Amino acid sequence: xxxxxxxxxxxxxxxxxxxxxxxxxxxxxxxxxxxxxxxxxxxxxxxxxxxxxxxxxxxxxxxxxxxxxxxxxxxxxxxxxxxxxxxxxxxxxxxxxxxxxxxxxxxxxxxxxxxxxxxxxxxxxxxxxxxxxxxxxxxxxxxxxxxxxxxxxxxxxxxxxxxxxxxxxxxxxxxxxxxxxxxxxxxxxx
Numbered sequence: 001x002x003x004x005x006x007x008x009x010x011x012x013x014x015x016x017x018x019x020x021x022x023x024x025x026x027x028x029x030x031x032x033x034x035x036x037x038x039x040x041x042x043x044x045x046x047x048x049x050x051x052x053x054x055x056x057x058x059x060x061x062x063x064x065x066x067x068x069x070x071x072x073x074x075x076x077x078x079x080x081x082x083x084x085x086x087x088x089x090x091x092x093x094x095x096x097x098x099x100x101x102x103x104x105x106x107x108x109x110x111x112x113x114x115x116x117x118x119x120x121x122x123x124x125x126x127x128x129x130x131x132x133x134x135x136x137x138x139x140x141x142x143x144x145x146x147x148x149x150x151x152x153x154x155x156x157x158x159x160x161x162x163x164x165x166x167x168x169x170x171x172x173x174x175x176x177x178x179x180x181x182x183x184x185x186x187x188x189x190x
Contacts, residue, residue: 011049014061015106017116018075023135028102029121030172031161034083034095040129041078042066048114056117056124062103064113064130072105072113078130084162086174096174098162100124102133142184155183 047053048061056062066072079099086096101124103115117124155175177183 014059015114015116017104017106017118020077020102020104020118021135022138024138025119025121025135026172027136028079028133029099031086031099031174032097033086033158033174034097038081038083038097038129039131040066041071041132042113042130044080044115044124044126044128044130046126054125056101057120058117060117060124061106062115062117062124064105064115065111066130067108067111067113069110072108072115072130074105074108077102077104077118077133078115079133080124080128081131082125082128082162086158086160086162094158096162099131100128103130155181 042064043066044056045063045065047056048063064072072078080101080103081097081099084096084098086094100122101120102118103124104118105113106116107114115130155177158174158176160174161172175183
């Protein structure tokens with residue numbers, strides 16, 4: 001007589017993630033103009049329990065090529081980014097930097113780490129790199145002001161986010177001004 005087969009043990013519960021401070025997700029998820037070589041602490045290799053899946057979402061455990069030697073410390077949060085070729089609206093093409101989400105390191109050894117996806121701005125994919133996480137605090141949007149249409153006052157749109165060629169409601173774009181040009185977080189532009 002053959003002994004009945006035992007069912008496989010259940011998978012271990014996902015690691016606990018420390019709460020991420022309240023912040024403005026738009027300050028993390030927006031595109032940026034790449035300035036020099038990106039700062040990378042590691043690269044996403046695969047989903048830990050299902051390597052074939054190519055898109056990653058909130059709660060997924062990811063294997064990271066990078067570990068303690070590259071600055072991946074358990075409990076630390078990182079922005080997930082990738083570079084893309086940006087088609088300039090007013091000038092030559094440039095390199096844009098797309099942020100696809102935020103992860104938290106839940107385990108690490110010298111050369112590899114495991115991260116949990118805290119949230120995805122859109123699609124997190126294999127090859128995205130981990131960059132410093134520097135969110136802005138949550139602020140109320142400023143009220144609409146009087147438009148300034150004078151010559152030299154208008155900001156120019158440089159390019160849209162990865163994969164976009166036009167701007168629509170709630171889409172983000174890179175303009176030719178920053179804080180050094182008087183732009184403030186939460187400021188509305190028309």
